[in-house]
Amino acid sequence: MWDLISSSIYASLLLSIAIAVIGSLIVINKTTAITGSIAHGSFGGIGLALYLGSSVILTTSLFTALLAVILAVITIRFPHRQDSLIGVIWAVGMSIGIIFLSLTPGYQSDALSYLFGNILLVENKDLIFMGIIDLVILISIIFLYHRFLAMSYDREFLKLRGINADLLYTYFLILTSLTIVMSVRAIGIILILALFTIPALIAEKFTKRFFTMMILSGVLGLIFMVSGILISYYYDISPTPTIVIIASIILLLSLLKRK
Amino acid sequence: MKAIEVKNLYFKYEKEWVLEDINFELEDKEFMAIIGPNGGGKTTLLKLLLGFLSPTKGEIKIYGKPPKENREIIGYVPQHTNFSLDLPITVFDIVLQGRLKKGKFFYSQKDKEKAKEILDTLNIYNLANKKIKDLSGGQRQKVLIARALVSEPKILMMDEPTSAIDPSGQKEILDLIESFEVTRLVVSHDIKILLRDVDKIAYIHKKAVIHEGPKLNIPKDKHFCEVELIEFLKDESCGI
Ligand SMILES: Nc1ncnc2c1ncn2[C@@H]1O[C@H](COP(=O)(O)OP(=O)(O)OP(=O)(O)O)[C@@H](O)[C@H]1O
Ligand SMILES: [Mg+2]
Numbered sequence: 001m002w003d004l005i006s007s008s009i010y011a012s013l014l015l016s017i018a019i020a021v022i023g024s025l026i027v028i029n030k031t032t033a034i035t036g037s038i039a040h041g042s043f044g045g046i047g048l049a050l051y052l053g054s055s056v057i058l059t060t061s062l063f064t065a066l067l068a069v070i071l072a073v074i075t076i077r078f079p080h081r082q083d084s085l086i087g088v089i090w091a092v093g094m095s096i097g098i099i100f101l102s103l104t105p106g107y108q109s110d111a112l113s114y115l116f117g118n119i120l121l122v123e124n125k126d127l128i129f130m131g132i133i134d135l136v137i138l139i140s141i142i143f144l145y146h147r148f149l150a151m152s153y154d155r156e157f158l159k160l161r162g163i164n165a166d167l168l169y170t171y172f173l174i175l176t177s178l179t180i181v182m183s184v185r186a187i188g189i190i191l192i193l194a195l196f197t198i199p200a201l202i203a204e205k206f207t208k209r210f211f212t213m214m215i216l217s218g219v220l221g222l223i224f225m226v227s228g229i230l231i232s233y234y235y236d237i238s239p240t241p242t243i244v245i246i247a248s249i250i251l252l253l254s255l256l257k258r259k
Numbered sequence: 260m261k262a263i264e265v266k267n268l269y270f271k272y273e274k275e276w277v278l279e280d281i282n283f284e285l286e287d288k289e290f291m292a293i294i295g296p297n298g299g300g301k302t303t304l305l306k307l308l309l310g311f312l313s314p315t316k317g318e319i320k321i322y323g324k325p326p327k328e329n330r331e332i333i334g335y336v337p338q339h340t341n342f343s344l345d346l347p348i349t350v351f352d353i354v355l356q357g358r359l360k361k362g363k364f365f366y367s368q369k370d371k372e373k374a375k376e377i378l379d380t381l382n383i384y385n386l387a388n389k390k391i392k393d394l395s396g397g398q399r400q401k402v403l404i405a406r407a408l409v410s411e412p413k414i415l416m417m418d419e420p421t422s423a424i425d426p427s428g429q430k431e432i433l434d435l436i437e438s439f440e441v442t443r444l445v446v447s448h449d450i451k452i453l454l455r456d457v458d459k460i461a462y463i464h465k466k467a468v469i470h471e472g473p474k475l476n477i478p479k480d481k482h483f484c485e486v487e488l489i490e491f492l493k494d495e496s497c498g499i
Contacts, residue, residue, distance in 0.1 A: 028343065028347075146355070146359060146364065146366065147359065147364075149348060150356045153343060153353065157335070157356060158356075158359070159311070160330050160331070160333060161359040161361075162330060162331040162360055163359060163361060204345060207347045208347055208349060208388075209349060210346070210347050210348060
């Protein structure tokens with residue numbers, strides 16, 4: 001059995017680092033809708049890669065990073081219209097993906113596997129990419145911890161301290177987009193958002209410092225993934241939805257406990 | 260060098276002028292009180308001075324430079340204090356944000372000592388490890404005052420810093436502001452600020468009436484402040 005699930009456990013470990021840092025930042029910066037938009041928009045990158053026959057990881061990384069920059073500009077320039085514009089990017093990305101897919105016969109099922117992902121099927125090259133992105137995330141959070149925290153609290157004040165808050169925000173969205181690419185194989189476009197935000201939402205309630213919120217999110221994410229993998233393995237059901245259902249039940253319990 | 264120079268400043272968000280032909284100067288270490296009705300443009304003026312907004316016409320200089328280039332020397336207390344309250348962040352961490360600057364990624368021991376010292380001065384050291392959500396409105400306001408002071412600014416700009424603070428706390432904070440030897444601009448709806456040792460008074464209602472004088476010679480007299488000065492400032496001949 002270990003042989004069959006070992007790579008999914010490694011993937012869970014690597015993903016939990018991204019969930020800890022990026023998931024928590026998504027929640028405290030209220031960028032859930034933006035993340036959903038980049039995640040779904042990434043389908044455009046996948047379609048493009050299949051059409052061109054180029055590397056999915058590389059093409060999708062570039063494509064989603066571009067979406068992240070566009071979304072950063074939109075949210076900074078048009079804060080009052082951002083919710084509608086975020087929805088537009090969401091749809092445009094998916095449409096691009098579907099158009100390229102219809103131009104590329106024979107790859108439909110390939111593309112669909114990215115919608116729901118399968119953590120039991122991750123390959124070594126996926127693990128390597130996850131490791132690289134984790135490293136980028138860890139280095140970023142070590143140096144930018146205080147800036148990210150100040151950005152989440154009061155962006156105007158950060159500007160006052162002479163720090164380019166808009167650039168920092170754009171960088172954060174690019175990191176988000178790379179995190180999405182690293183998770184797509186394992187988790188799938190549709191459920192990435194849930195896996196990244198639920199642990200952080202629970203952790204936020206029980207912590208006083210952002211640092212502990214990150215640690216708790218990562219641990220929760222890991223527990224959800226590993227238990228989801230085991231359950232889906234034994235009952236032969238799809239892993240990602242299992243993980244999301246487990247996480248949602250715990251979220252619900254944590255909300256009830258508060259009352 | 261003048262601390263602040265504002266020349267022929269005009270500003271509008273959309274069609275209507277919010278500020279019209281504002282002119283004033285502030286010397287180093289002077290204390291200016293800004294009063295005026297709701298919607299008069301006080302917050303807008305501060306945001307222009309901070310470089311968060313750009314003048315539609317006219318010019319602003321902060322110690323000889325455009326505001327955007329000289330922001331770091333300003334300590335700012337915003338009018339609204341209800342930022343993301345769910346954020347897991349303690350009072351101490353918020354105050355430390357005042358020590359952030361370009362090229363600096365970690366807080367030093369000195370930053371932490373400074374933050375402690377300011378919290379002590381404001382009598383809120385006991386709140387240092389509390390989550391911001393668990394504070395009262397007045398306590399939150401004090402935290403933001405601490406965050407502004409901890410950077411040791413050359414200019415302090417405060418937008419109604421005492422609106423949520425109890426009377427004895429207000430006195431404490433105004434005493435403190437009065438004692439700071441830096442350039443100060445304080446917006447207030449509380450006319451008692453005029454009883455303070457202010458050098459200039461700006462009454463902002465689209466246009467500005469600036470009342471100044473060598474130490475202003477405001478007799479420390481309630482009647483003068485609450486009746487005559489306001490009447491004077493509102494006088495038609497002042498153009499309001
Ligand atoms: N972001 C904005 N967009 C458009 N109009 C604005 C904006 N902010 C303020 N205004 C308008 O500008 C005018 C001045 O507002 P401002 O907030 O500067 O007043 P204020 O003197 O600070 O008032 P208060 O005493 O209530 O704080 C008001 O008429 C307001 O409606
Ligand atoms: Mg105001």
